[in-house]
Amino acid sequence: MGLRDDLERFREVGEKRREDLADFIQYGDLGGSGPGQINIPVKIVSLPEFEYDQRDKGGVGQGDGDTPDTGQPVGQPQPQPGDGDGDEDGEPGEEGGEHEYYEMDPEEFAQELDEELGLDLDPKGKKVVEEKEGPFTDLTRTGPNSTLDFERMFKEGLKRKLAMDFDEEFLRELCKVEGIEPRDVFEWARGENLPVSMAWIEEAYKDIPDDERGKWASIEEVENNVEREDVQQKIRREGIDHVPFRREDERYRHPEIIEEKEKNVVVVNIRDVSGSMREKKRELVERTFTPLDWYLQGKYDNAEFVYIAHDAEAWEVEREEFFGIRSGGGTKISSAYELAAELLEEYPWSDWNRYVFAAGDSENSSNDTEERVIPMMEQIPANLHAYVETQPSGNAINATHAEELERHFGTDDDEVAVAYVNGEADVTDAIYEILSTESDDDE
Known part of the structure; x- marks a missing residue:
């Protein structure tokens, strides 16, 4: 090499x-x-490279006349122009390293996160943007001759022949049994599930020559001496020319109409900004919500995001403000869901996929979770509701919101996810818990 x-x-x-x-x-x-x-x-x-000495030294074995004698100290090397991080005048450098x-892009991010976490979220389109003709997989009874399905028409005719045909010669032999009447032949045919009418038997009975009547002593004698031929054998012997075709057998290929649906999603991000949400908790919310936004943006054709901050009241904010806001007020999580329900009216459930993600330290005003938040989560249609608890030091005594949600919805509900993030190491587990919860069933 x-x-x-x-x-x-x-x-x-x-x-x-x-x-x-x-x-x-x-x-x-x-x-x-x-x-x-x-x-x-x-x-x-860093790539290896050759570098020339910057100092002006003579050739090999040559000195400058000031070489110290043996045993004398050589002193410290003197700085040369261009050495170090400063400029030629010795001032510190101002240009940062690259x-x-x-x-x-978000699409590649979503694909890699699927592989990293073993996810298989398959977004469904809702809003129909185009209808187009697909493959000729549908069949109708009318249509242009160019679309006539000959194979299907033959199958229809063949099914009729198999259902309606019978061994006519064998029945004529039965009519020759001594003392037999048409009704006796008809009853025998019914017992054999032969599709023959009484009228056909009566006509065949009349056509029997007098000298052939009484040819057989019993039906059993006919069965033992006359070979019966089933319909399949008859078709093989006579060929397909004897398969009857009727107008109702015709089937015409018709293109399937495919609805092209746009995958639209609106993501509502809710964050507690009350006084208890200190810097570390805010950082964990950002570290969890940001990859979720990237992932869903990469999964859907059209993604829109709504950001709601709340303490005891809720208000809509821009993304740039969302993770940095801190308030000194109390906490009333239901105020955020009330605002979310109002804002989601612009995104009809029939046309938009919806995700409602909320995060905080699980502290909430008394009875607000049970009396207001849970009923609103049940009333707001969404692919998924999720709550992320951020408690770096573990659960506080009054931090019960996440536990109340889990107790009400259980852990197997495919429309509600609850995740706990106590530190950075919990983030990917929380993301997996949220994204793997949504059901794959159709709406």
Whole structure:
């Protein structure tokens, strides 16, 4: 392997060492990314290179006349222009080093998160944007001759022949039994499930020549001496020319009408901004909600986001404000759901997929969860309601909101998810808990 090959291999190793997706979500700098582009830091490996000595020294074995004698100290090396981080005048440098990132869009992020966490969310389109003709899989009884399905028409005719045909010669032989009457032949045929009418038997009975009547002593004698031929044998012997075709057998291929549906989603993010939501709790909310936004943006054709902050009251905010707000007020979570219900009126359930994500430290005003929040969660149609509890130091005594939701909805409800985030290491588990809860059943 030559030096050039070794250099290429070294470069390839460096480019592939981007931060692991789960580590990035749990511990990385999420703020360096935008709504449409996720920047994941790459662990840069410096490439080897030759470097010439900057100092002006003579050739090999040559001195400048000031070389110290043996045993004398040589002193400290003197700085040379261009050495160090400062400029030529010795001032500190002001230009920052470059940071390398692996850039991915939300669609790629969603795909990689599916693989990382083992998710299989398959969004469903709701709003019909176009109807178009699909493959010719439907059949009708009328249509242009060019779409006539000959194979299906033959099958219909063949089914009729199998259902209505019988061995006529065998029945004529039965009519020759001594003393037999048409009614006796008809009753025998009914017992054999032969599709023959009484009128046909009476006509066949009349056509028997007098000298052939009494040819057989009994029906049993006919059965023992005359070979019966089933319909399949008759068709093989006579060929398909004897398969009857009727107008009602005709089937015409018709294109299936396919509805092209747009996958629309609105995500309502709710956050407690009361005085108890200190910096660490706010950071955990951001670290959980941001990847959820990226994921759903990558999964749907059209994604819109609504951000609601609340203490004892709720108000709509922009995303840039959402994670940084802190209020000194109390907490009334139902106020956020009241506002969410109002804002969701602009996104009809018939046309939009909906996700309602709320987060806080599980502290709520007395009886608000049971009397107001739970009924509203049941009344607001959504693919999924989720609540994320952020308690870095563990549960507080009055932090009961998440527990009350779990107690009411249970852990198997496919429309409500409850997750607990006590630190960064819990974030990916919480995201999996939320995204894997939604049912795959059709609406």
